[in-house]
Amino acid sequence: MSEDLKQKIIAYIREEYLEDDSMVLNENTPLISSGIVDSFSMVSLKMYLEEELGIKMTDEEASTEAFDTVNSILVLVGKKLAGKK
C-alpha cells in the first residue's frame, strides 16, 4: 500500500473530522473508539474512499473494527484494490 494513499486518508480525516490541529493523527490513532469518527460519520468516510479509489465496500466489510485506524482501513482497502486487478 502506498505511503501516498496513507497520507491522503490521514489528510482527509484531519480536514473533515479533527478540530484540534495539535492532535496527533497517524496510521495507528484510534478513530472510532476515540470518537474522532463514529458509526454514522463512517458513511461519509466510506463514500470518500469508494469515490477516491473506485471500489465498493459492503456494510459488513465497513465495520467499526475495520475503520478504527487508518492502518485497518488500509488493510480493507488493499483487499478491495487487489480484488479489482
Add this chain to the structure above:
Amino acid sequence: MPSNIGDPEARRRGFAWKDARRELGFPEGPCNIGWYCSDRISELGMGPKLALIWEAVDGTIRRFTYDDIRVYSNAYAKYLLGLGLAPGDRVAVFSERVPELYIGIIGGLKAGLVMQPLFSAFGEDALEKRIVNAETSAILTNRKLTFRVRKIRERCPSLRHIVINDPGDLEMQPGEVHFGIDNAEPVESFACFPATEETPSLLHYTSGTTGQPKGALHVHGSLPAQALTTKWVLDVRDDDIYWCTADPGWVTGVSYGVIGPWALGTTQYVLEAGFIIDRWYKAIQDQKITVWYSAPTAIRMLMKEGEEKVKQFDLSSLRHLCSVGEPLNPEAVVWSERVYGLPFLDTWWQTETGAIQVTNVPGMPVRPGSMGKPFPGVTATVLAHDFTEIREPNQQGLLALRPPWPSMFRTYWRNESAYQSKFKNGWYVTGDRARIDEDGYFWFMGRDDDVINTAGHLVGPFEIESALLEHEAVAESAAIGKPDPVNMEVVKAFVALKPGFEPNKKLEMSIMNFIRKKLSPLAMPQEIEFVEKLPKTRSGKIMRRVLRAQELGQDVGDLSTLDDN
C-alpha cells in the same frame, strides 16, 4: 434470588407514587438529587464503596468511591458558585465520557444549577441553538470539544464561562478556565441547595416535527421515579456491576447512567471508547458486568457480528439485560436469550417522561417485540384521534399517559404553549402509536409524526431541512426517516439544487459533511436523492408523507392538496 420487584402484578395493584420514597427507604424532606446520589450514600456508611469504574480509550482504569464522588462533586458545586453562577442558572455539560462529566452533573445539581446535557457529537448549529435558547451561563467541556465551543462563542452572549477539565497546553481565551478532578481540591462538606420537588434540575433538549429542538425541563422531584425504576426494572442490587451504555448527552445516560444507579449506591462502569464490539465484550468479561442496559441498535450490531464472537469471551457474569431507545425487534430478544442465556427486556420511555413508563420487568413473561406493561403507578392507554380512549384490544392508537408522575417534564423551556399542546383530554400524548393486546401488553407501532428515530435518538426533520438550505447548492430540501435494519431509521434527504449545480458524488459528500458538522452525525443524511422539485401543498408546505410513501413503495394517499405546478 428473587427479583427486587417481586410479583409484578401485585406491585401494579398495590402501588402509588406517594409510596415511592418509603419503598426506597429515602428520607422525606428536601430532595436534592446531588445529595441523594453522593452525600447520602456516604452517610449510610457506603462511602468506601466503588461508585464508578471508568475505562479510558487507551484502556486505563480509574476507580472512584462514593466518598470520591461526594468530595469532588462538592468541589464542582463550590467552584461553579464561585464563578458567580446562581441557583437556577443553566450550565451545559458538553463532554466526552470522562469522570468529570458524571461528577460535574452531580456537583451542579448540588449547587441548585440547572444542568443541560448536550451530546458531544453535536455540531456548531445544534450546540448554538440549544445554548442560545436556554441562555446558558456556563459550559463544562473538555479540550477536544473546546474548539467547537470557540466557534460559536461570539454568537452565544449568555455564555460567560467555559470550564475545561483537561486543557493541557491549550492557550486559554477569555472566559476559559481549567477545572477538573486533576486540579480540584476535594471539598469535604458542602451545603446542598435545598431543592424541593419542583426545583428545576435538568434541561434535556428533544426534537419535534416542527420548529427547533425544545428543552424539556425536569425537576429534583423526579428522583423517586428514576430510582425505583432502576431498582424494579433494571433490578440492580448491592453487589452488581452495572453498565448503561447510553451517553449522558441524552436523557437515558443521565436518568440511568448517573441518577438511578447512584441513588441506589450501585457500582457502575463507564467506557469512554466508542462502539467497538470486541471492547464491549471485553469490558463485560473483565469488569464482570452483571446488569447491562443498552440499545437496540447496538444489540443488532452485536447480532450481525454473530455467535462466534460471543464465544471468544466469558460473559457468564451477566444476569440481567435491558434495552431502550427504539422498539426491540422480536428476533433480538430471541437471539439474546439463545446467545447470552438471557433475553433483553425492552423498556419504553422518552425525554419528556424522565423515567421508564411502559416496560418488561423481571418475573413477567416476555412477549418478544412487546414494550411490556405500564410500570406500577403509571396509567397508560391508547387514544383515538379525537383523544378518547380505545377500549378494544389490538386497536392501534396514540400512546398516552395519565399525568402527573414524579419524573414528568414540567414545561418546554420558554415554550409553554408547546408544552400545553402535549396534553389532550386529561392525557399526555406521547407522539408514538401503539396497540394493547388482550392481556395488557403494549406493542409499539410507529411514530405519529415526522420525527426520525435513528439509533434511539429523535431527530427533527425541520432542523435538518433548515440546515440543508444553508448549503450553497441547495434550493429546497426534505428529510424523512428511511427504514434501516440496524438503526431502525436513518435520515434520507431529498434535495433540489440551485441553478449551476449538478448532482454528483462529490456534492453529495459535501452536503452530508456539511450537515454532520452543523448538526450532528445522527442528523447527517445517510442518503441523498437529488430531485427536480419537492411535493408541496398549495400553501408551500413540503409533503414529507408523499416522499415517505414513495420511498416505501406505499400508496401516497390523498393528493388533493398537492401543488402540481
